[in-house]
Amino acid sequence: MLDKAFDPKTAEPRLYAEWEASGAFAPTPDPAAPAFSMAIPPPNITGALHIGHALNCTLQDVLIRFARMRGAAALWLPGTDHAGIATQMVVERQLAAEGNIGRRDLGRDAFVERIWAWKARSGGMIVEQLRRLGASCDWSRERFTLDEGLSSAVRKVFVTLHRQKLIYRDKRLVNWDPHFQTAISDLEVEQREVDGCYWHFAYPLEDGSGEIVVATTRPETMLGDTAVAVHPKDERYKHQVGKCVRLPIVGRPIPIVADDYADPDKGSGAVKITPAHDFNDFKVGQRHRLPMISILDTFARVNDNAPADYRGLDRLAARKKVVEAFEALGLLRGVENIRHVVPHGDRSGVAVEPYLTDQWWVDAGTLAGPAIAAVEQGATVFEPRNWEKTYFEWMRNIEPWCISRQLWWGHRIPAWYGPDGRIFVAETEAAATAVALEHYGRAEPLRQDEDVLDTWFSSALWPFSTLGWPDQTDDLKRFYPTDTLVTGFDIIFFWVARMMMMGLHFTGQVPFRRVFINALIRDAEGAKMSKSKGNVMDPLALVDAYGADALRFTLTAMSGQARDIKLSTQRIEGYRNFGTKLWNAVRFCEMNGCITVAGFDPGAARESVNRWIRGETLKAARAVTAALDTCAFDDAAGALYRFIWNVYCDWYLEVAKAILNGDDEAARAETRAMAAWVLQVVLKLLHPVMPFVTEDLWAKTALPGAPRDGLLIAAAWPDLPEGYLDPAAEAEIGFVLAAVTEGRSVRAELNLPPSARPPLVLVDASPVQREIFHAHAAAIAHTLRVGEVQSQGAAPEGSLTFVVEGATIALSVKGFIDVAAERARLAKEIAGHAADIDRTARKLANPDFIARAPEDVVEENRQRLAEAEDARARLEAARDRLAALG
RNA sequence: GGGCGGCUAGCUCAGUUGGUCAGAGCGCCUGGUUUACACCCAGGAGGCCGGGGGUUCGAGCCCCUCGCCGCCCACCA
Numbered sequence: 008m009l010d011k012a013f014d015p016k017t018a019e020p021r022l023y024a025e026w027e028a029s030g031a032f033a034p035t036p037d038p039a040a041p042a043f044s045m046a047i048p049p050p051n052i053t054g055a056l057h058i059g060h061a062l063n064c065t066l067q068d069v070l071i072r073f074a075r076m077r078g079a080a081a082l083w084l085p086g087t088d089h090a091g092i093a094t095q096m097v098v099e100r101q102l103a104a105e106g107n108i109g110r111r112d113l114g115r116d117a118f119v120e121r122i123w124a125w126k127a128r129s130g131g132m133i134v135e136q137l138r139r140l141g142a143s144c145d146w147s148r149e150r151f152t153l154d155e156g157l158s159s160a161v162r163k164v165f166v167t168l169h170r171q172k173l174i175y176r177d178k179r180l181v182n183w184d185p186h187f188q189t190a191i192s193d194l195e196v197e198q199r200e201v202d203g204c205y206w207h208f209a210y211p212l213e214d215g216s217g218e219i220v221v222a223t224t225r226p227e228t229m230l231g232d233t234a235v236a237v238h239p240k241d242e243r244y245k246h247q248v249g250k251c252v253r254l255p256i257v258g259r260p261i262p263i264v265a266d267d268y269a270d271p272d273k274g275s276g277a278v279k280i281t282p283a284h285d286f287n288d289f290k291v292g293q294r295h296r297l298p299m300i301s302i303l304d305t306f307a308r309v310n311d312n313a314p315a316d317y318r319g320l321d322r323l324a325a326r327k328k329v330v331e332a333f334e335a336l337g338l339l340r341g342v343e344n345i346r347h348v349v350p351h352g353d354r355s356g357v358a359v360e361p362y363l364t365d366q367w368w369v370d371a372g373t374l375a376g377p378a379i380a381a382v383e384q385g386a387t388v389f390e391p392r393n394w395e396k397t398y399f400e401w402m403r404n405i406e407p408w409c410i411s412r413q414l415w416w417g418h419r420i421p422a423w424y425g426p427d428g429r430i431f432v433a434e435t436e437a438a439a440t441a442v443a444l445e446h447y448g449r450a451e452p453l454r455q456d457e458d459v460l461d462t463w464f465s466s467a468l469w470p471f472s473t474l475g476w477p478d479q480t481d482d483l484k485r486f487y488p489t490d491t492l493v494t495g496f497d498i499i500f501f502w503v504a505r506m507m508m509m510g511l512h513f514t515g516q517v518p519f520r521r522v523f524i525n526a527l528i529r530d531a532e533g534a535k536m537s538k539s540k541g542n543v544m545d546p547l548a549l550v551d552a553y554g555a556d557a558l559r560f561t562l563t564a565m566s567g568q569a570r571d572i573k574l575s576t577q578r579i580e581g582y583r584n585f586g587t588k589l590w591n592a593v594r595f596c597e598m599n600g601c602i603t604v605a606g607f608d609p610g611a612a613r614e615s616v617n618r619w620i621r622g623e624t625l626k627a628a629r630a631v632t633a634a635l636d637t638c639a640f641d642d643a644a645g646a647l648y649r650f651i652w653n654v655y656c657d658w659y660l661e662v663a664k665a666i667l668n669g670d671d672e673a674a675r676a677e678t679r680a681m682a683a684w685v686l687q688v689v690l691k692l693l694h695p696v697m698p699f700v701t702e703d704l705w706a707k708t709a710l711p712g713a714p715r716d717g718l719l720i721a722a723a724w725p726d727l728p729e730g731y732l733d734p735a736a737e738a739e740i741g742f743v744l745a746a747v748t749e750g751r752s753v754r755a756e757l758n759l760p761p762s763a764r765p766p767l768v769l770v771d772a773s774p775v776q777r778e779i780f781h782a783h784a785a786a787i788a789h790t791l792r793v794g795e796v797q798s799q800g801a802a803p804e805g806s807l808t809f810v811v812e813g814a815t816i817a818l819s820v821k822g823f824i825d826v827a828a829e830r831a832r833l834a835k836e837i838a839g840h841a842a843d844i845d846r847t848a849r850k851l852a853n854p855d856f857i858a859r860a861p862e863d864v865v866e867e868n869r870q871r872l873a874e875a876e877d878a879r880a881r882l883e884a885a886r887d888r889l890a891a892l893g
Numbered sequence: 894g895g896g897c898g899g900c901u902a903g904c905u906c907a908g909u910u911g912g913u914c915a916g917a918g919c920g921c922c923u924g925g926u927u928u929a930c931a932c933c934c935a936g937g938a939g940g941c942c943g944g945g946g947g948u949u950c951g952a953g954c955c956c957c958u959c960g961c962c963g964c965c966c967a968c969c970a
Contacts, residue, residue, distance in 0.1 A: 012932075198968090205970095223970060236970090270970080278970040287970075347969070393897075397965075400896070404966085496965085527964090564918090565906085575905075577919060584932040595929030645907075645917080660929080755936040761925055792927070792935095843913090850912095855950035864912050864951090871913075 009594045009707060012587050013700045015554030022702050023138055031720045032145045034080035034486075043079035044486035045071060046470045046519075047144065048494045048502070049152065051090035052126055053097045056136035058528045058574065059495065061546035062562045066525055066640055067493045068142050069563060072695035073635045074490075075143075076724040082486050084473050085137070085144035087130065089153040091417040091462040092187055092354050098122045098416075115415050122416050136547060141555050141698045143720065148482070150473045152465040153418070160472035161465050162421045162434045164513060169422075169432045173370045173512075174410070176422075176430065180289045181409050183362030185307035186355035189413035190366050192461060193406060194500055196359055198348040207274070207340040208333050210235060210252035213260050219244070219252055220340050222274040224347060225284075226333070227325040229254065230313040231302035232261055234280040236291055239265035241276050256332050257314060264295045283363045301363050322360075367411040367420060367458070371508065375402045378507035387507065387517045390638050394496060394524045401500050408505075410461045417459030424454050467505035470518035477513075491638075492519040495527065523638045526565075528572045549579060556697035557583035563696050564644035585648060586700045589693070592656050593686060593704050599667050601682040602708070609684050610730055614666065614674050616786070617681040618736035620659045623650065624685050625731040631692045632724070647693050655685060658744060665785035683708075688725045742776065743783045746811045750791045750818065753809050756832055757824050765820045767793040770802045771881070772814035793818065808833070808885035810878040815885070826889060833886045840879040847872040 026032065034042070045067055050060055067083060075081035098121055099110055110118040137144065150157060168174040181190040206226050209218040219235055232254055237244035244263065251260040268291050269278045282292025283301040292299055304310045309317045309325045317325050333339040350359050379402050381387050382395055389395045411420060423431045423439040425447065433439035436455065443453055465472070470492075474483040488510070494503060503522055510518030528544075549558045553576075560582040565572045596602075609621045627650035634643035659682070666678045686708070694701040698720065705719035750767070759765070767787065769777055777798050780787065784796040797819075802808055805821030807829060847868050850856055857865060 009929090011930085198966095221970075225970090268970085273970065280970085285970075287968095345969095396897070400966075500966095572905095575919085578905075580932075581918065584930095587932050588930065591930035591933085593929085598929070641907080649917090656929085657934090661927090664927095751935060752937090755924070758924080761927085761935085789927080850951080853950060857950085859950045860912070867912080 009590065009597055013554070013556075013590045013703060015550075015556065015699060018703050019139070019141070019550075019555055019699050022699050023141065025718065026143060026702075026720050027146070029718055029721070031075070031718060032083075032143045033147060034082040034145065037080065040078055040080040042082070042485050043071070043074035044082040044084065044489040045491050045493070046473055046489055047083065047085045048492075048498070049086045049088040049150075049466070049469065050133045051093050052087045052130035052133070052151075053090055053093045054133050056133050056140075056546055058544050058546050058549075060133070060137075061140060061549075061558065062528055062566065062572070063493055063495065063525055064137055064140055064142050065559045065562045066523065066566060066638075067491075068140070068559075068698075069635065069640060069643075069695040070491060070493070070638075071143055072698060072720065073724070075720070076691065076694070076722060078723065080485070082148070082482075083142075083144045084148050084150070084486075085134065085142070085146060086150035086469075086473060087134065087152070088462065088466060089151065089417060091412060091414050091459065092189070094122060094126075095414055095416040096187075096354070098125050101125070110415070119415055139547060139550055139555060141559065143698075148473070152462070152469070156475065157465060157468070157472045158418055159434070160468050160476055161418045161460065163477050164468060164509065165421055165460070165464075166432055166434050167513075168369065173373055174367060175370070176365060176367050178363065178365045180283070180286055180361045180363055181366050182350065182352075183305070183307075183360045183364070184352040184355050184357065185305065185360060186352065186357045187414070188305050190362070190364060190409050190411060191352055191359065192409050192463075195353050196350045197353045199351045200346055200348050203345055203347050203349070205343045205345045206330060206333075207342070208255070208279075209338040209340050210254065210279075211338070212247065213251040213253045216250075218338075219247065219263065219277050220275040221277050221279040223279060224345070225326065226329040227309070227322050228281040228284045228302070229279060229329060230257060230309065230317060230325070231281045231283050231300040232257075232279045233259075233282060233292065233297040233300060234261050234295060235263045235277050236266040236269040236280050237263060237277045238267065238269040238271045241269070241271045243271075244277060255336055255338055256329065262295075262297075264291070264297075266291050266294060284361050286361055289361070289363075299363060303360060303362070305362075307360050366409050367422075367460075369408040369410050369464075371405045371408045374508035374512055375405045375504075377511045378402060378504065381507060381511060381517050387519060388521050390521055390523045394499060394522070397496070398499055398504060402504055405504075408461075410464050411456075411458040412461055413457070414459050417462060418465055420456040420458050420460060422456040424456070425451050463501050463505055466502055467509040468513075470506055470510055471514055487514065487518075488516045489519045491521045491523055493523045493525055496524045497527070499524070521638070526572045528574055544574060549576070552576075553579045553583040554586065554699065556586050556700050559698075560585065560644060560696050563640045564648070566640045585652065586697060588656060589651055589689070590700065590704065592651070592660060593708055595660060596679075596682050596686055597708060599679065599682070601679040601686070603683045603687055604680040607680040607684060609681060610728065612677055612681055614677055614681075615733075615736040615739045615782070616659065616662050616666070617677055618733040619740040620655070620681060620685055622732045622737055623654050623659075624688050625727045625729075626650075627654070628688060628692055628725045628727055635695065644696060647689075647696065651689055651693070655689065659685070661790050662740075662743075662783070662786040665783075665789045669785055688727070690719060691722055691725050694719050694722075739779050742779055742812055743787060746780075746814070746816060747787060747791045749809050749811050750793070750816065753807050753818065753832070754792075757807055757820075757828055759807070759818070759820060759823055761792065763820065763823055764788075764792055764794045765806075765818045765823065766803075767791065767796050768803055768806065768817040768819050769796070769798045770800070770808070770815040770817050772798075772816070776812070776814045802885065802888060808882065809836075810881045813874065813877055815881045817885075830886065830889055833882055833889070837879055837882050837886065840875045840882070844872060844875045844879065847875065 047067065048063060071081050071083040102109065165174060182196050184191050203224050205222055205224055207220055207222045209220050211218045221235060235252055237248060247263050248265045251262050254261050268287060269276060280288045280291050280297065282289045282297050282299040300312050302309055302313045303322060307322045309320045311318055317328060320328060351357060352359050379399060382398060421432060421434055425443055431439040431442050433442060439453060444450055470489050471483065471487050474480060474487050476483055506518045546558060557579050561579045612618050612621060627646055630646035631643045634646060663678050663682055666674050690701045690705050702719045769780055780796050787793065787796060802817040803819040806817040806819045808815060808817045851868055851872060
């Protein structure tokens with residue numbers, strides 16, 4: 008006998024261990040099985056499982072379990088990401104907290120060693136947390152972006168792209184993060200709105216003929232100005248082009264140049280040009296061959312290229328000092344307070360500097376071409392489709408990708424420098440040394456590039472590097488391209504696009520055929536969850552409170568696309584209850600001896616209610632299958648919920664009670680077998696979403712003699728024959744259910760005491776309807792709480808009358824009810840029909856409608872009108888009878 | 894500045910190609926000793942589907958326009 012309810016706390020770890028021990032997470036070696044594979048978006052080793060991971064992984068687990076049950080060689084490959092900056096940050100913070108020396112004092116090797124030690128201790132936490140969710144990853148294939156195999160893939164890719172001139176080293180402006188002391192890519196920069204000022208400075212002309220006013224939000228950069236630009240057609244300045252101004256404070260003469268970049272409508276129309284500290288100015292500088300004077304060091308402090316007074320000052324201190332100097336010189340022409348956006352490092356949170364340095368770049372523009380084409384041609388499809396627009400937009404305007412980072416934790420760039428600065432790019436130091444030997448004709452000391460690669464560089468290879476590439480491994484042949492990538496829209500640029508580029512370039516195939524973009528989870532108020540707001544929901548706490556199944560079902564049910572998910576515990580509680588509901592349905596079946604019968608053929612069922620539920624089961628199975636096939640997770644969850652609760656429990660089991668309590672032995676046996684059969688199908692259909700409770704029930708209901716073949720996780724997905732549909736049974740049971748529903752409503756409205764069991768009288772019904780009612784008399788008596796079913800020509804005195812599918816049905820309740828109340832109820836019903844009749848009749852009276860609407864729609868309305876009129880007539884007759892009674 | 898998404902019952906959301914589409918869950922109200930389940934059962938109230946205009950025999954559903962709300966990209970010297 009089952010307990011009162013499922014106990015996730017004890018069952019989940021036990022069941023997970025069983026799955027893992029059974030080897031079910033690994034793809035079947037059966038060569039005939041079609042492959043279905045997914046690579047997990049590798050969580051950062053620094054991360055704790057947050058609710059976004061929970062959603063993302065739940066959906067993947069639903070897909071992989073579904074595929075597995077359908078007989079695929081299903082591989083969900085797990086792993087983690089070394090997360091360069093994030094990890095380095097964590098360990099640096101830890102060093103600081105322990106009062107230890109900083110990383111620079113520690114030295115590179117010791118620091119990196121320290122991170123590995125940290126990783127060994129706490130880096131696996133998130134993987135353990137995934138297990139708690141029920142994630143059925145193949146842990147035997149778990150990878151880490153910095154492990155040996157992936158690292159050699161990274162080197163191979165780097166060297167190959169370099170040889171193909173798609174990776175190059177170049178000195179140009181990058182976004183420099185002064186906090187982390189590294190270059191970052193465009194994508195790692197976020198615009199933040201801050202308060203600032205707009206200063207207007209006068210630059211005197213060198214020949215003393217006047218001044219030219221420029222405006223800036225960054226006065227300190229004027230120390231590096233090398234020109235003033237005006238628009239070539241700007242009459243105000245035409246005569247000054249070619250002259251020089253003397254840069255205040257610095258004393259350097261700088262030219263006034265004509266360039267389209269200057270906008271005559273902005274400010275004075277003249278703009279100061281600081282090529283080494285502004286992306287636009289850099290381009291102007293290139294066009295006019297201006298000197299590029301960098302006046303900041305890597306910490307964004309003023310360097311030795313500036314006047315002595317300013318050296319060593321932080322950029323903000325320098326800003327203040329520059330403004331004061333202009334004021335003192337009488338050259339400050341105005342200042343306004345403004346709110347403007349300033350680029351910040353997304354991790355450090357400090358303002359980034361455009362900074363002139365040597366970095367490694369990927370020619371993303373070239374790689375993007377095939378990646379764009381692949382999506383255009385549908386080789387990879389985004390789901391929902393509209394994300395393709397986002398993808399295209401970015402890819403078609405892509406800029407070179409800065410891939411070098413001045414960090415220590417990551418893939419060291421496989422480039423070595425000779426004494427003369429010559430670069431040798433090779434997969435190993437030995438190879439580089441060999442080339443260098445050949446080049447120099449003698450052994451020269453080589454120095455490896457200090458930098459590491461952007462973390463996303465290795466992530467870009469993830470779908471194939473994890474499968475063993477560049478070796479043509481069996482896994483690579485079998486599981487690449489992967490089928491579906493499930494990820495968030497926030498990393499379409501960072502990750503999806505780059506995997507597309509690298510995958511196509513190195514394997515000639517797309518890395519995945521489908522990209523499912525999952526929603527973003529917010530709190531119940533719709534706010535983005537963040538630690539600072541204190542509104543984060545810890546998925547593990549939710550698992551503790553409600554069980555993993557409840558959380559999974561909630562996330563699945565709410566994963567409707569194109570929308571943020573607002574998560575509330577109330578919702579999770581509701582789906583926990585759903586699990587309990589199923590549990591109790593199984594409990595009921597168990598109590599009634601509904602066990603799986605070997606050789607039972609649902610197709611041969613004779614009882615109409617059994618033929619009906621068989622068809623409903625088929626419909627539910629189809630709905631769930633179709634939904635999961637198209638990543639319509641919410642539809643799958645909805646179909647399961649409705650079928651299990653509103654069809655199987657609310658109706659089938661209630662009607663079945665009448666049979667099970669009856670004395671028709673054949674019917675009882677068939678119903679027991681059918682109830683069990685449906686459950687078996689249901690457990691399978693629900694398993695991908697609620698794996699724990701279904702697996703537990705699967706095991707616990709495996710009564711002696713039941714045809715069970717091992718664990719549910721490995722069971723075959725239901726594939727039910729079309730013949731299970733039975734329109735006749737559907738119509739029959741549909742009529743009974745409609746009558747009971749209407750009867751209940753009438754009872755409640757008239758406040759008929761629940762204990763009252765009035766006879767149910769068929770006043771006017773077709774012979775078929777009468778037959779149906781008598782056949783299901785026990786079920787109707789049980790569900791509608793009525794006495795015997797009588798069939799007679801006239802409504803008994805003092806009765807409640809209702810109309811269902813053209814049958815007039817009465818509850819003989821003389822003495823129980825208030826005649827006036829019944830009269831009022833009938834009047835309301837009649838009025839309702841009248842409104843419907845009026846609307847439909849008007850429609851049918853419209854010649855345009857008759858002429859233009861399709862025939863079936865017209866016919867449908869005719870029928871509807873006829874039915875409504877019939878129902879109204881019947882109710883009017885009942886009213887008249889009531890009136891006759893006085 | 895460019896783009897995307899949203900605005901449907903008190904709340905959170907479904908509503909496929911325009912023709913019972915006005916729905917679900919939660920909340921609320923009423924009733925319930927119906928032997929699977931109170932994490933339950935039965936019933937009920939509640940919405941000019943953001944505003945306006947248009948196309949159509951017919952529009953939450955298509956077009957135009959306006960209004961809010963959210964996000965992304967670019968940029969403001």
